[in-house]
Amino acid sequence: LSTEIMLVAGMDAKIMAANPAMLALVGQTEQELLGQAFMDYVHPSDRQATLDEVAKLDKGLRTLNFVNRYRGEGGVYRTVSWTAVPDNNVIHAVGRDVTAETEAAEQLRKAELALQQSQKMESIGNLTGGVAHDFNNLLQVVSGNLQLLSKEVVGNDRAVKRIANALDGVNRGAKLASQLLSFGRRQPLEPKVINIGRLVTGMDEMLKRSLGEAVEIETVVSADLWNVQVDPTQIENALLNLAINARDAMDGTGRLTIEACNITLDAVYARDNSEVRPGSYVMLAVSDTGSGMSPDIVAKVFEPFFSTKPEGKGTGLGLSMVFGFVKQSGGHIKIYSEVGEGTSIKLYFPQVLSDEDLIIDMDVGKIEGGTETILVAEDDEAVRATAVELLRDLGYSVITANDAESALVVLQSGVHVDLLFTDVVMPGPLKSPELARIAREKNPSLSVLYTSGYTENSIVHGGRLDPGVQLLSKPYTKEAMARKIRH
Structure with a gap:
């Protein structure tokens, strides 16, 4: 039998004759199909284009390679490419089922887009990584000196206020660099096995304070929620970002729904994504009752620096940071929005079968210094000087080295050192991880704390800090330094 679909119909679309291939396409017998209008089988989205093509045939024009979709057995649509000619108010049409070809072409198009996106992300990641390293070093110098200066102006309220304002600017700059690294998937993650439901309910009070009383918050957490492995700090930031975006989309008043549940993404979903x-x-999922977005806006929302907010009201990095974090965590993100109806953003994280990790909150409790000896290895002279003063301010004895090789000389000299505090990215043939390995072979009790504005791939692999690695990201405060060292 011919695989070509053959159809004879009037200009009114009533079917006059059909071959077995056409009958098989729509899942009808000849008696059932004859006299029916072929328009009844055409996909709703394709009907106007099909009517326009019939109008051309009615004017005596031929149809060549016109594609539309026909409803077949079970309501499944098949894609058909048609060639048709008019003859005395009758349409003679020959079609070819191109469903497989169309789907293959669509998969190829998606793969090409995914490759382009991947290449763009790699380029942005390389750019942001280089910028973040230098930028965070500069912020560390400014921040460290402001913190040291604050002790000298106690009692001078004007000076104290100015230093506080300057430190606030440093924090905003650090947040900007962190968001850029997140979007470029260069943020060093410290994933833990957690229950997202507990994390969400634990943020209730923070969200209420951040969003205001006019936003009604509804939290829906399913029972027996599976565990996931993500960076708890980053997922908190992501949820807060999404909630604040939702508040702004609702002009500060409306309903925000936060939902956490188990879900299975099947092969059909994976084929389309x-x-x-x-x-x-x-x-x-974070859903709001706000203004919603048009499809062209939705297509751009994850791009860095794109924002629908008025100028000065946002950096345009909130959603791009969430996007980068989710992707770097091996997850998936999907956005659903309709103008006038609101927006729902869904984050998907793979299930893990491990038990929850015990997470210790290091940002509480008394700040303590010590009297131990710390070796600071830092190539940037200004950063090194600032770190040394902060450490001495905490009571520690400090030895300095301007690169990894110099630090190794100190360690091999027999001088007692309790902690190696080393920058990750330094010039020279000896890299910091190798320095730490050699030093620990000589002195297994030596503690190592890394610091960096951008870690490259030295101590981060697959976007995650290597097991057992301790990192203090620049710019850091004296309090964060103190807690990390005692930890």
């Missing part, structure tokens, strides 16, 4: 692996996920 090429970066997704089928499997078990925990979904975290």
Whole structure:
């Protein structure tokens, strides 16, 4: 039998004759199909274009390679490419089922787009990594000296206020650099096995304070939620970012729904979303009753520096930071929005079968210094000087080295050192991780604390800090330094 679909119909679309291939396409017998209008089988989105093509035939014009979709057995639509000619108010049409070809072309298009996106992300990541390293070093010098200066102006309220304002500017700059690194998937993550439901409910009070009383918050957490492995700090930042965006979309008043549930993404979903692996996920969704977005806006919302907010009201990095974090965590993000109806953003994180990790909050409790000896290895002279003063201010004895090789000479000299505090990225043939390895072979009790504005791939692999590695990211405060050293 011919695989070509053959159809004879009037200009009124009533079917006059059909071959077996046409009958098989629509899942009808000849008796059932004859006299029916072929328009009844055309996909709703394709009907106007099909009517326009019939109008051309009615004027005596031929149809060549016109594509539309026909409803077949079980309501499944097949894609058909038609060639048709008019003859005395009758349409003679020959079609070819191109469903497989169309789907293959669509998959290829998605793969090409995914590759372009991947290449763009790699380029942005390389750019932001280089900028973040230098930028965070500069911020560390400014921040460290402001912190040291603050002790000298106690009692001078004007000076104290100015230093506080300057430190606030440093914090905003650090946040900007962190968001850029997140979007470029260069943020060093410290993933823990957590229950997202507990994290969400633990943020209730913070969200209420951040969003205001006019926003009604509804939290829906499913029972028996699976565990996931993510960076708790980053997921808190992501949820807060999404909630604040939702508040702004609702002009400060409306309903915000936060939902956490188990979900299985099957092969069909993965086929339509090429970066997704089928499997078990925990979904975290943030939905609002705000203004919603048009499809062209939705297509751009994850791009860095794109914002629908008025100038000066946002950096345009909030959603791009969330996007980068989710992707770097091996997850998936999807946005659903309709103008006038609101927006729902869904984050999917792969299930893990491990038990929850015990997470210690290091940002509480008394700040303590010590009397131990710390070796500071830092190539940037200004950063090194600032770090030394902060450490001495905490009571520590300090030895300095301007690169890894100099630090190794100190360690091999027999001088007692309790902690190696080393920058990750330094010039010279000896790299910091190798320095730490050699030093620990000589002195297994030596503690190592890394610091960096950008870690490259030295102590971070697959976007995650290597096991057992302790990192203090620049710019850091004296309090953060103190807590990290005692930890």
